[in-house]
Amino acid sequence: MIEPLTYVVVGLATLLFVGSVYYAVKDRLIDxxxxxxxxxxxxxxLVLLALGLANLGQITxxxxxxxxxxxxVSLPLIPISTALLTIKEKTRWAMGSFAVGAxxxxxxxxxxxxxWNAYA
Amino acid sequence: xxDPTRRALGGxxxxxxxxxxxxxxxxxxxxxxxILSGFDRAPLAYAxxxxxxxxxxxATWCLxxxxxxxxxxxxxxTVELVGVxxxxxxxxxxxxxxxxxxxxxxxxxxxxxVPLVLxxxxxxxxxxxxREAAAAEQAEASPPDAGQPGSxxxxxxxxx
Numbered sequence: 001m002i003e004p005l006t007y008v009v010v011g012l013a014t015l016l017f018v019g020s021v022y023y024a025v026k027d028r029l030i031d032x033x034x035x036x037x038x039x040x041x042x043x044x045x046l047v048l049l050a051l052g053l054a055n056l057g058q059i060t061x062x063x064x065x066x067x068x069x070x071x072x073v074s075l076p077l078i079p080i081s082t083a084l085l086t087i088k089e090k091t092r093w094a095m096g097s098f099a100v101g102a103x104x105x106x107x108x109x110x111x112x113x114x115x116w117n118a119y120a
Numbered sequence: 121x122x123d124p125t126r127r128a129l130g131g132x133x134x135x136x137x138x139x140x141x142x143x144x145x146x147x148x149x150x151x152x153x154x155i156l157s158g159f160d161r162a163p164l165a166y167a168x169x170x171x172x173x174x175x176x177x178x179a180t181w182c183l184x185x186x187x188x189x190x191x192x193x194x195x196x197x198t199v200e201l202v203g204v205x206x207x208x209x210x211x212x213x214x215x216x217x218x219x220x221x222x223x224x225x226x227x228x229x230x231x232x233x234v235p236l237v238l239x240x241x242x243x244x245x246x247x248x249x250x251r252e253a254a255a256a257e258q259a260e261a262s263p264p265d266a267g268q269p270g271s272x273x274x275x276x277x278x279x280x
Contacts, residue, residue, distance in 0.1 A: 097134045
C-alpha cells in the first residue's frame with residue numbers, strides 16, 4: 001500500500017511542479033486548480049504519514065527508521081507552508097517558490113520509497 | 121514591528137525562503153537523528169550538524185521577517201558560507217575527523233551543493249534589500265526637487 005501511494009504522490013508532486021513552472025513562465029498567480037492539486041498531494045502525504053508510522057516496525061535499522069519517520073513528518077509541512085507563502089506573494093516569484101516546494105516533495109518522497117524498498 | 125523598507129520576503133525572496141526552509145527542515149531532521157542515535161560516535165560532525173541546522177533556521181526566519189533581521193540574516197549567511205567552505209575543505213583534508221556526514225561535508229555534495237550556493241544567494245539578496253532601503257531613506261530625507269549637490273546621483277536630464 002505504501003509503495004503505490006508513494007508513486008502517486010511523486011507523480012502528483014511532479015505535475016504540481018510542472019504546473020507551477022508553467023504558471024511562473026506565463027506570469028499567472030495561483031488559482032483553484034493548482035491549489036486543488038496541492039491539496040491532493042497533501043492528502044496523499046497525510047495518508048502516507050499514517051500508513052508509514054503504522055508500519056514503522058518493519059524497518060529494522062534504527063538510523064533508517066529514524067530517517068524514514070523524519071521524512072514522513074516533514075513532508076506534509078511543505079505544501080501547507082509554501083501554499084501560504086504563495087497566496088500572499090503577488091509576483092511571479094510566488095509560483096517559483098511553489099515549484100521549489102513541489103520539487104522538494106517529489107525528491108523527498110522518492111527518498112522515502114528508497115528506504116522502504118530496502119525493507120518491504 | 122516590521123520595517124516596511126526592509127521587506128525581504130517579496131519577489132525572489134519568497135523562493136529563497138522556501139529553499140532555506142526545506143534545507144532547515146532537512147538539516148534539523150538529520151541533526152536531531154544524529155544526536156539522539158549516539159552523539160559519541162562523531163561528536164565534531166554532529167555538533168556541526170546542529171550548528172548548521174540552527175543557522176539555517178535563523179536565516180529562514182530573517183528572510184521571512186526582513187526589517188532589522190536583515191542584518192542578522194547577513195551574519196547568518198556569512199557563517200554558513202564560512203562553515204561550508206571550512207568544513208568542506210576539512211572533510212577532504214582530514215576525513216578521519218568526520219566519521220559521519222554533516223550538511224557541510226564535501227561542500228554540501230549530499231544536498232546537491234545547495235548549501236554552497238544558498239549563502240551566496242542569501243548574501244546577494246540581503247545586500248539588495250539593504251541598498252534599496254538605504255536609497256529609499258536617502259530619497260525621503262532629501263526630496264529630489266530640493267537639489268542635492270554631491271549626492272553622486274545623476275538626476276533625470278533636464279528638458280529646458
